Amino acid sequence: MKKSNIKLVVLMLTFLCCLSTFPLFAQPPRFSFEKYVTTEGDTLNYRLLYPDANPLRKFPLVVFLHGGGENGNDNDAQLKWGVMNFATDQAMAKHPAFVIAPQCPKDMNWFNFNFEENIKLLPDPSKPMELMIKLINELIEKYPIDKNRIYITGLSSGGTGTFDAIQRYPDLFAAAVPVCGGGDISKAASIAHIPMWIIQGVEDPAGDPRSSIDMAKALINTGGRPGLTLYPEVGHFSWLAAYSNSALMEWLFRQQK
Structure with missing residues (x-):
C-alpha cells in the first residue's frame, strides 16, 4: 500500500474514533431545560x-x-425516577401531552404540613409549591393546554406534595396520582371530587402505608371513589411498578373535569 493511502486510512480511523468520543449523533434530551423566574x-x-x-x-x-433525594439545582436529577415513562415512544404516540418536571431546591419541600401528630395542612404553601402553581398558570397562557385535563403526580415527598397541591388548589387538577405520600385527612371532603389513584408499598419503611389507607377511607367516607393500590412485598420504591403500569396511564389520560 502506498504511503499516501496509508495516511488516508489513518486519518479516516482517527475521524471515526473522534465520532465515537463526541456524541455528535446522540439524541437530544426529550425534556428541554427550562427556568421559571x-x-x-x-x-x-x-x-x-x-x-x-x-x-x-x-x-x-x-x-x-x-x-x-432529587432536590437540588442541577435541573437533571428530577428525571431519575418515574417521569421518563411519560417520554417513551409508546407513551408519546398514544398519550401526547405537555409534561413538566420541576426541581425542588435543596433543603426545601413541595409541601407545608405539620407532622407533629396527624398531618395538618399549614396556611401558606411552600415557596417551591407557590412557584410551581405560578408556572402552571404561565404555561396555560403560553401553550395549547387543556385546562380540563391538568394532572398531578409525585413520588415520596413528591407524593406528599401532590396531596398538598390538590388540597390547596382543588379546582385546578383533573386527576391525581400520589405515590407513597401522605396528606391532611381532615381536608378529604375538599378533594373527594378529584379522580385519584393512591399507590403504596405495604412494606414501605419511609412512608407509613396507613397514611395512604386512611386517606382512601376518608375520601370514600366523604363521597370520593379513589383507587388504592397496595403492592405486597414492596418497600419505598412502589413508583417502579406504578409508572410502568399501562393501566394507570390509560386511566390517567381518560380523566377530565
Whole structure:
C-alpha cells in the first residue's frame, strides 16, 4: 500500500474514533431545560416535554413532583425516577401531552404540613409549591393546554406534595396520582371530587402505608371513589411498578373535569 493511502486510512480511523468520543449523533434530551423566574427574582428550574403539538388541538398537562433525594439545582436529577415513562415512544404516540418536571431546591419541600401528630395542612404553601402553581398558570397562557385535563403526580415527598397541591388548589387538577405520600385527612371532603389513584408499598419503611389507607377511607367516607393500590412485598420504591403500569396511564389520560 502506498504511503499516501496509508495516511488516508489513518486519518479516516482517527475521524471515526473522534465520532465515537463526541456524541455528535446522540439524541437530544426529550425534556428541554427550562427556568421559571418571577419578577421578584425567585427561580424554579424545570424540565418540559412537548407533545407533537397541533395548534388546532389542546393537550393535557402532566405535573410530576420528584422525591426528596432529587432536590437540588442541577435541573437533571428530577428525571431519575418515574417521569421518563411519560417520554417513551409508546407513551408519546398514544398519550401526547405537555409534561413538566420541576426541581425542588435543596433543603426545601413541595409541601407545608405539620407532622407533629396527624398531618395538618399549614396556611401558606411552600415557596417551591407557590412557584410551581405560578408556572402552571404561565404555561396555560403560553401553550395549547387543556385546562380540563391538568394532572398531578409525585413520588415520596413528591407524593406528599401532590396531596398538598390538590388540597390547596382543588379546582385546578383533573386527576391525581400520589405515590407513597401522605396528606391532611381532615381536608378529604375538599378533594373527594378529584379522580385519584393512591399507590403504596405495604412494606414501605419511609412512608407509613396507613397514611395512604386512611386517606382512601376518608375520601370514600366523604363521597370520593379513589383507587388504592397496595403492592405486597414492596418497600419505598412502589413508583417502579406504578409508572410502568399501562393501566394507570390509560386511566390517567381518560380523566377530565
